[in-house]
Amino acid sequence: MQTNFKEKQGKRKDKNFTEETKELFRNNFECWQCGMNTWDCFHHCMGGDFDEADSPFNAVPLCNATCHIDGGHHFSEKQINTFLAMTMRYLYLKGYELTRKDKMFIIKFKKRYESTELGSEYLKYYRKRQ
Numbered sequence: 001m002q003t004n005f006k007e008k009q010g011k012r013k014d015k016n017f018t019e020e021t022k023e024l025f026r027n028n029f030e031c032w033q034c035g036m037n038t039w040d041c042f043h044h045c046m047g048g049d050f051d052e053a054d055s056p057f058n059a060v061p062l063c064n065a066t067c068h069i070d071g072g073h074h075f076s077e078k079q080i081n082t083f084l085a086m087t088m089r090y091l092y093l094k095g096y097e098l099t100r101k102d103k104m105f106i107i108k109f110k111k112r113y114e115s116t117e118l119g120s121e122y123l124k125y126y127r128k129r130q
C-alpha cells in the first residue's frame, strides 16, 4: 500500500497531522468511504485551518483519487458526521487517550457526534472513560 499522507497540496493551509496520528492509523486498512483497503490519504473532516484541526479526531482515511477528490471533495453533512463517528470509534477501540486538544475538538463538534447513532454511542463510552 502506498501511503501519501499529504492532504491537498498547496492553496489552503491545512494543519498537517502529526507523526503520532499517522502511527495511530498505521494498522488500519479501511477507507471510511468505500471500505476497501486502498486508503492513501487523510481528509481533514472539519477542514484544516483551526486550532484543533490536527487532532486525530479530525482525520479520515480515504482513497485519495477515488473517494477523496472525486466528486469535487464535497461530502454531505450526514457523511461528514458519519466520518467523525467512525474515527471516534476507531480511536476508542484502539484505546487512544484524549489530549486537551482532542477534548476541545469533540466539544466543538458535539452536535455532529450526537447526530448519528454511532457517534452518540462512542461519545458516551469516551465520557465514561474520562
Ligand SMILES: [Zn+2]
Binding pocket: 031, 032, 033, 034, 035, 036, 038, 039, 062, 063, 066, 067
Ligand atoms: Zn475509498
Ligand SMILES: [Zn+2]
Binding pocket: 007, 008, 042, 043, 044, 068, 073
Ligand atoms: Zn480532504
